[in-house]
Amino acid sequence: MLYSRPQIRLLLVLATMLLAGLGIREWRAGFPDAALRLERFDRAEPSAPLLPVDTTGGESGRTSHRGVNGALARPETRPVSAAPIVADPRPLDLNRATVAELARLPGVGPGLAQRILEERGRRGRFDSPEALRQVVGLGPKKLAALRDLVTVGE
Amino acid sequence: MRLASAPLLPLGTTFAAGILGAAWLGPRPLLLVELTGGLLVLATVALGCGHDRPALFLLLGGLVALGALRGSAPLLPHDHISRLTLPPVVSVEGRLLDEPVRWATDRTRLLLEVDAYQDGPDRRPARGRAQLTIYGETEPLGEGQRIRAEVRLHHPVGFRNPNVFDYPAHLRRDGILLVGSGRGDRVTPFTADAPPWPIRVRRWAVATIRAQLPESSAALLAGLLLGERTALPGETDEAFRRAGVYHVLAVSGFNVALVASSVFAALSLFGVPRRTTALVAAAVLVGFALVVGGQPSVLRATVMGLLLLLSVLLERDSQLMNALCLAGLALLVWSPTDLWDPGFQLSFAATAGIIYLAGPFTGFLKERGWPHWLAAAVAVSLAAQLPVTPIMLAHFNQLSLIGVAANLLVVPLAGPATTLGMLALLTQLASETAASLLFNTLWLLLIALRVVVWAAAAIPGAMVHLPAPSWAPVTAWCGALLLIPYLATRVWTRAAASGLLAVAMALSVWPWVSPGDGRLRITFLDVGQGDATLVELPEGPRILVDGGPGGARRFDVGERVLSPFLWNRPVGRLDVVALSHSDSDHAGGLGAVLRHFHVGEFWESGRWGPGGEDALLALPQSGAARRVLGAGQRLWLGNALITVVNPDGQPSVSPNDDSLVLRLDWRGVSVLLTGDLGWRGEARVLERGEPVRVLTLRVGHHGSRFSSTTPFLESARPPFAIISVGARNPFRHPTPEALARLEAAGARIYRTDRDGAIVIETDGMRLWITRWARGTTEVFDLDPERSSEAGDTSPRNVRRVDLG
Numbered sequence: 001m002l003y004s005r006p007q008i009r010l011l012l013v014l015a016t017m018l019l020a021g022l023g024i025r026e027w028r029a030g031f032p033d034a035a036l037r038l039e040r041f042d043r044a045e046p047s048a049p050l051l052p053v054d055t056t057g058g059e060s061g062r063t064s065h066r067g068v069n070g071a072l073a074r075p076e077t078r079p080v081s082a083a084p085i086v087a088d089p090r091p092l093d094l095n096r097a098t099v100a101e102l103a104r105l106p107g108v109g110p111g112l113a114q115r116i117l118e119e120r121g122r123r124g125r126f127d128s129p130e131a132l133r134q135v136v137g138l139g140p141k142k143l144a145a146l147r148d149l150v151t152v153g154e
Numbered sequence: 155m156r157l158a159s160a161p162l163l164p165l166g167t168t169f170a171a172g173i174l175g176a177a178w179l180g181p182r183p184l185l186l187v188e189l190t191g192g193l194l195v196l197a198t199v200a201l202g203c204g205h206d207r208p209a210l211f212l213l214l215g216g217l218v219a220l221g222a223l224r225g226s227a228p229l230l231p232h233d234h235i236s237r238l239t240l241p242p243v244v245s246v247e248g249r250l251l252d253e254p255v256r257w258a259t260d261r262t263r264l265l266l267e268v269d270a271y272q273d274g275p276d277r278r279p280a281r282g283r284a285q286l287t288i289y290g291e292t293e294p295l296g297e298g299q300r301i302r303a304e305v306r307l308h309h310p311v312g313f314r315n316p317n318v319f320d321y322p323a324h325l326r327r328d329g330i331l332l333v334g335s336g337r338g339d340r341v342t343p344f345t346a347d348a349p350p351w352p353i354r355v356r357r358w359a360v361a362t363i364r365a366q367l368p369e370s371s372a373a374l375l376a377g378l379l380l381g382e383r384t385a386l387p388g389e390t391d392e393a394f395r396r397a398g399v400y401h402v403l404a405v406s407g408f409n410v411a412l413v414a415s416s417v418f419a420a421l422s423l424f425g426v427p428r429r430t431t432a433l434v435a436a437a438v439l440v441g442f443a444l445v446v447g448g449q450p451s452v453l454r455a456t457v458m459g460l461l462l463l464l465s466v467l468l469e470r471d472s473q474l475m476n477a478l479c480l481a482g483l484a485l486l487v488w489s490p491t492d493l494w495d496p497g498f499q500l501s502f503a504a505t506a507g508i509i510y511l512a513g514p515f516t517g518f519l520k521e522r523g524w525p526h527w528l529a530a531a532v533a534v535s536l537a538a539q540l541p542v543t544p545i546m547l548a549h550f551n552q553l554s555l556i557g558v559a560a561n562l563l564v565v566p567l568a569g570p571a572t573t574l575g576m577l578a579l580l581t582q583l584a585s586e587t588a589a590s591l592l593f594n595t596l597w598l599l600l601i602a603l604r605v606v607v608w609a610a611a612a613i614p615g616a617m618v619h620l621p622a623p624s625w626a627p628v629t630a631w632c633g634a635l636l637l638i639p640y641l642a643t644r645v646w647t648r649a650a651a652s653g654l655l656a657v658a659m660a661l662s663v664w665p666w667v668s669p670g671d672g673r674l675r676i677t678f679l680d681v682g683q684g685d686a687t688l689v690e691l692p693e694g695p696r697i698l699v700d701g702g703p704g705g706a707r708r709f710d711v712g713e714r715v716l717s718p719f720l721w722n723r724p725v726g727r728l729d730v731v732a733l734s735h736s737d738s739d740h741a742g743g744l745g746a747v748l749r750h751f752h753v754g755e756f757w758e759s760g761r762w763g764p765g766g767e768d769a770l771l772a773l774p775q776s777g778a779a780r781r782v783l784g785a786g787q788r789l790w791l792g793n794a795l796i797t798v799v800n801p802d803g804q805p806s807v808s809p810n811d812d813s814l815v816l817r818l819d820w821r822g823v824s825v826l827l828t829g830d831l832g833w834r835g836e837a838r839v840l841e842r843g844e845p846v847r848v849l850t851l852r853v854g855h856h857g858s859r860f861s862s863t864t865p866f867l868e869s870a871r872p873p874f875a876i877i878s879v880g881a882r883n884p885f886r887h888p889t890p891e892a893l894a895r896l897e898a899a900g901a902r903i904y905r906t907d908r909d910g911a912i913v914i915e916t917d918g919m920r921l922w923i924t925r926w927a928r929g930t931t932e933v934f935d936l937d938p939e940r941s942s943e944a945g946d947t948s949p950r951n952v953r954r955v956d957l958g
Contacts, residue, residue: 004423006423007423007424010423017574017591017592017595018588018591018592018595020594020595020598021590021591021592021593021594021595021596022591022594024594024595024597024598025590025591025594028594028597035368036368038601039368039369039370039371039601040370041601041604041605041608042370042387042389042390042393042604042608043370043387043389103793103821104790104793104794104795105795105819106795106797106819106824106845107819107822107824108821108822109821109822109918109919110821110918112822141847145845145847149788149795
């Protein structure tokens with residue numbers, strides 16, 4: 001025998017691979033588009049320049065963002081996610097608010113919130129948000145920042 | 155496995171432990187010399203007195219000290235370039251230590267071993283390495299070539315944020331103390347040097363592969379054969395990472411074993427004597443290692459391969475663990491800093507895992523009736539994966555959940571592809587036509603490989619991102635792995651292993667479930683020239699405002715800085731991502747953030763321009779609800795009130811003036827995030843009477859002189875001003891004008907270019923401000939209740955307390 005068994009096996013594998021290569025080469029030459037698609041199957045398509053989504057809800061151009069209460073509810077592109085985000089908060093009723101609620105107001109810490117409650121206890125109720133001026137530590141500027149966020153209820 | 159069969163194991167581990175210790179110890183060479191000498195003398199004395207065992211322990215102690223000595227940073231010679239006073243633009247000469255890396259279309263990275271520089275008319279000798287970034291086209295360059303380059307040199311800066319990769323330290327370990335930048339036409343090669351033959355072979359191989367195969371397949375084959383991944387498309391690269399089979403793209407034991415066994419098999423087939431075969435295989439192996447380059451994984455595999463061939467030559471049994479330890483010892487003595495290299499760690503951990511664990515695993519699976527071939531394949535894959543897991547997490551925050559399974563399919567494809575690739579390259583030398591046929595067969599094989607990897611990567615949850623573990627869970631994990639071979643034989647090992655595993659898991663889970671400290675935390679991240687701010691509310695919600703520079707074909711801060719920072723925090727979900735405006739230094743990094751994290755809502759100003767393309771592309775897939783905000787809107791998030799200060803809906807001349815400006819109030823603390831708002835925008839904000847009086851101002855437009863106008867600052871009166879700006883930025887931000895106006899307004903200025911990330915923490919009563927790069931924290935007493943006016947934040951009421 002001229003060749004041993006393993007040698008014949010090796011030659012057979014080589015010949016098969018050459019033959020397969022010949023077939024694949026012919027196929028690639030015959031169907032270049034399909035070959036190219038196969039070659040680039042995992043590449044992202046070069047996309048057309050994207051335009052931002054018009055989130056203003058069909059109104060042309062940009063609209064004024066300011067509404068009656070300094071804010072305007074806007075249509076969303078999707079329902080708001082589960083994030084605990086509350087937009088356009090309702091004013092806080094000073095006569096029902098708890099310390100925790102008061103302490104969420106800008107510029108109001110737990111100490112000031114406590115003093116607001118003490119003032120309410122002393123007066124019985126606030127007649128208007130301006131009455132907050134009587135609380136130690138609440139000046140006109142801080143009150144101006146709070147003015148839109150608070151109200152007085154019955 | 156018994157310790158006696160790997161006598162080099164204690165030597166290797168103690169030496170490595172010494173190198174690790176050197177990092178803690180700092181530069182104390184003299185102490186270490188004395189310690190080493192003392193321990194070795196004691197060991198000699200002990201041995202002389204006949205106390206063998208104490209002598210051994212003293213010797214091992216001496217080896218630890220020796221490792222620390224080798225691992226501590228070397229003293230720099232007086233003519234080292236980092237010690238010289240160089241002109242701002244300097245002409246340096248030297249030899250290229252590496253092939254140039256083209257990492258973006260117009261940027262090439264060179265590693266230069268400097269030997270001289272031009273000081274006025276004189277040419278002076280110098281030493282040291284510098285990494286140069288060259289912009290624009292250069293003449294063709296190659297490793298080993300001598301060049302002259304006109305560059306600006308400076309110390310590397312990196313991004314100095316909590317728990318993020320320390321780039322300067324990484325460069326320092328490679329002996330690079332200076333980096334520089336210059337233009338391509340200012341790089342002059344001295345033509346005399348032709349590259350050495352291994353590099354010519356490598357280039358020829360890469361060129362042949364590119365000529366014979368279409369783009370993506372050629373890039374993949376270059377990675378498989380030579381570890382050359384620069385041309386690999388991003389999608390393919392990402393898919394291999396996600397599938398947990400990235401190791402086939404790095405040259406490692408896999409390739410070395412294939413080369414050696416192919417040569418061995420081919421020569422044996424034609425009746426060449428065994429010893430000659432081993433010698434030829436060894437020669438081919440050394441040649442292969444030279445061609446693919448000297449990464450630690452290649453050197454490790456080559457040393458081990460040569461030892462195996464030597465055992466064939468000497469007709470002795472080989473001990474794999476011993477060979478691994480010898481390879482490790484040789485590499486670490488030669489280059490101790492390799493110990494920190496992810497490639498070194500991965501290569502040694504995977505190999506040690508296979509040697510130590512594959513046997514027990516195979517036995518375990520076969521006992522359960524698995525066929526031998528499947529049991530062995532799964533065992534090897536698992537044995538490599540387990541010890542590698544903490545390393546992957548520590549360096550890349552990646553945990554591949556399907557790696558073990560994917561490897562079962564990928565390795566049987568990658569093996570034949572690699573062998574056939576080498577055969578095709580050899581055939582190319584003889585006949586191009588025959589080679590072309592082989593390359594066509596190979597093409598189909600490579601497509602199959604890519605399809606498998608792509609499908610594996612497409613499985614949801616194929617890869618998860620987790621925070622880098624600290625040393626404690628890693629130690630527990632390693633302890634559990636060490637016990638595995640004894641699980642079947644000794645009873646107590648099961649309890650101990652499960653205990654260690656539980657400890658490792660509990661420690662890893664702790665950061666996610668630990669209760670917060672009740673503080674509001676605002677981190678102004680160091681992202682170079684750009685902006686990124688993370689607000690963490692004590693109730694849990696998190697807001698990221700802007701994502702720093704990034705995008706395709708440049709350094710993506712979102713991918714490389716923001717994402718690791720958030721993963722390590724650990725953060726899995728961002729309730730809000732807000733974008734001030736779409737310039738690339740604000741929006742560029744957001745694409746990666748939107749891809750990697752669950753985002754609840756995306757807040758925008760509604761105006762988009764160039765720079766935001768990547769973020770816009772990522773938005774639809776992220777599932778984030780988009781919300782366009784305008785001045786006057788208010789949103790509650792937890793206990794924080796967010797007020798939108800800008801834009802007002804009237805289109806501005808400059809897009810900067812339409813920046814989304816957000817004000818956040820939490821208890822008595824407020825912060826104003828101004829984006830790139832310019833003077834026109836500031837004037838209109840004041841006109842509308844927006845609430846701008848604030849405790850902390852994120853200064854507009856990186857401290858440009860066209861922002862932060864005096865009227866605006868007089869209204870804002872911020873006691874604290876944060877400027878997010880890159881060192882040496884071409885816009886010369888922050889400008890002296892803006893800084894002077896901020897100082898006149900009484901603001902205490904913090905800058906990310908000097909201070910690194912700036913972290914502001916508050917519980918409502920006190921304020922902690924940390925400059926991350928300097929490691930200092932200042933404490934301020936807010937005491938908002940005592941003052942009668944909103945001016946509670948004026949500097950005189952701020953009491954500064956330094957905590958050392």
